[in-house]
Amino acid sequence: xxxxxFKPKKLRKRQYxxxxxxxxxxxxxxVKGAARTFTVDEKGHEHILKxxxxxxxxxxxxxxxxxxxxRFNIEALEDMEILQITNAQVEEFxxxxxxxxAMQNVISQNNTxxxxxxxxxxxxxxxxxxxxxxxxxxxxxxxxxxQNMIASYLGLSPxxxxxxxxxxxx
Amino acid sequence: xxxxxFKPKKLRKRQYxxxxxxxxxxxxxxVKGAARTFTVDEKGHEHILKxxxxxxxxxxxxxxxxxxxxRFNIEALEDMEILQITNAQVEEFxxxxxxxxAMQNVISQNNTxxxxxxxxxxxxxxxxxxxxxxxxxxxxxxxxxxQNMIASYLGLSPxxxxxxxxxxxx
DNA sequence: AGTATTTAATGACTTATGTCAAGATACAGC
DNA sequence: GCTGTATCTTGACATAAGTCATTAAATACT
Numbered sequence: 001x002x003x004x005x006f007k008p009k010k011l012r013k014r015q016y017x018x019x020x021x022x023x024x025x026x027x028x029x030x031v032k033g034a035a036r037t038f039t040v041d042e043k044g045h046e047h048i049l050k051x052x053x054x055x056x057x058x059x060x061x062x063x064x065x066x067x068x069x070x071r072f073n074i075e076a077l078e079d080m081e082i083l084q085i086t087n088a089q090v091e092e093f094x095x096x097x098x099x100x101x102a103m104q105n106v107i108s109q110n111n112t113x114x115x116x117x118x119x120x121x122x123x124x125x126x127x128x129x130x131x132x133x134x135x136x137x138x139x140x141x142x143x144x145x146x147q148n149m150i151a152s153y154l155g156l157s158p159x160x161x162x163x164x165x166x167x168x169x170x
Numbered sequence: 171x172x173x174x175x176f177k178p179k180k181l182r183k184r185q186y187x188x189x190x191x192x193x194x195x196x197x198x199x200x201v202k203g204a205a206r207t208f209t210v211d212e213k214g215h216e217h218i219l220k221x222x223x224x225x226x227x228x229x230x231x232x233x234x235x236x237x238x239x240x241r242f243n244i245e246a247l248e249d250m251e252i253l254q255i256t257n258a259q260v261e262e263f264x265x266x267x268x269x270x271x272a273m274q275n276v277i278s279q280n281n282t283x284x285x286x287x288x289x290x291x292x293x294x295x296x297x298x299x300x301x302x303x304x305x306x307x308x309x310x311x312x313x314x315x316x317q318n319m320i321a322s323y324l325g326l327s328p329x330x331x332x333x334x335x336x337x338x339x340x
Numbered sequence: 341a342g343t344a345t346t347t348a349a350t351g352a353c354t355t356a357t358g359t360c361a362a363g364a365t366a367c368a369g370c
Numbered sequence: 371g372c373t374g375t376a377t378c379t380t381g382a383c384a385t386a387a388g389t390c391a392t393t394a395a396a397t398a399c400t
């Protein structure tokens with residue numbers, strides 16, 4: 001069932017999975033590689049909403065569910081292999097299979113939990129504390145992503161993160 | 171079916187629906203009233219993660235799904251009427267009913283979308299811009315909740331929000 | 341290996357936001 | 371209506387974070 005409906009796709013580093021203004025027709029399961037979901041504000045600054053790696057689902061779910069134009073860009077940070085599928089296909093072929101439906105619920109729950117945690121972090125903690133939490137929760141991110149992207153993910157300028165790291169060495 | 175499994179409950183203003191450290195056994199559909207979900211940090215400052223009103227579901231979903239002790243408090247801000255149900259009851263009685271299951275999916279999707287939007291706001295915007303967005307998206311919150319709670323929800327001190335409002339009058 | 345490009349670090353300075361304290365309103369309970 | 375409590379505003383000051391400019395270091399591309 002899996003292979004019958006999921007379309008394999010390769011993305012090269014820097015290639016876009018989704019561009020702002022387009023509808024996010026597909027969600028992609030990441031077999032290999034990593035990507036970032038980001039916006040560009042009026043001043044031209046990028047803000048990374050999400051960093052995604054293997055075994056995660058890639059999509060702007062707002063656009064994917066509602067078929068509205070997306071406010072986000074999704075770009076491959078490494079060469080990627082994904083398995084993609086449309087929302088219509090999910091509804092038609094995947095949802096009816098109890099095992100997949102259950103899996104979807106688990107994914108959705110985990111998403112909700114992660115989002116909740118990140119939001120709490122954002123409103124309660126300083127930059128330094130948010131960085132500490134990231135180091136603790138996703139240590140492999142530090143190896144995998146350049147520091148300026150980590151900074152953007154944390155809602156900090158690259159300079160500020162550089163200084164936080166310098167000070168926390170002592 | 172609805173009334174067979176949902177237990178009506180009343181909460182008085184300031185009464186707790188959930189206390190930090192307890193497991194969130196129930197989720198409650200809000201028939202009437204409003205509540206806040208918040209944490210208390212080491213310095214004793216409160217941070218409001220969520221403000222909930224009629225027709226929303228009340229719960230710390232991390233604790234509710236995983237049956238782990240919650241990091242949050244949920245407190246009634248007004249006298250409330252809710253309909254509550256356990257996760258086990260949802261799985262046993264609600265999920266099997268297609269109409270309710272579909273409704274759950276919609277709720278979950280909306281949650282995901284709202285969380286995504288709020289997160290983007292948190293990492294991309296200044297306090298002033300976050301306040302503008304709130305005024306735009308949830309204008310009724312301003313009538314309903316005291317300003318210091320709005321400030322906490324936005325991740326700002328009450329003084330800062332007061333000054334933002336003063337300046338944005340001009 | 342060698343050049344171009346990207347990423348990271350640092351200093352000087354500006355701006356946003358937090359903190360503390362005081363006073364002013366508004367509101368609730370009796 | 372009065373009193374006590376909660377909320378909001380304001381000022382003075384402290385701290386956190388952003389901005390801009392420059393240099394250093396790392397990485398990518400032939």
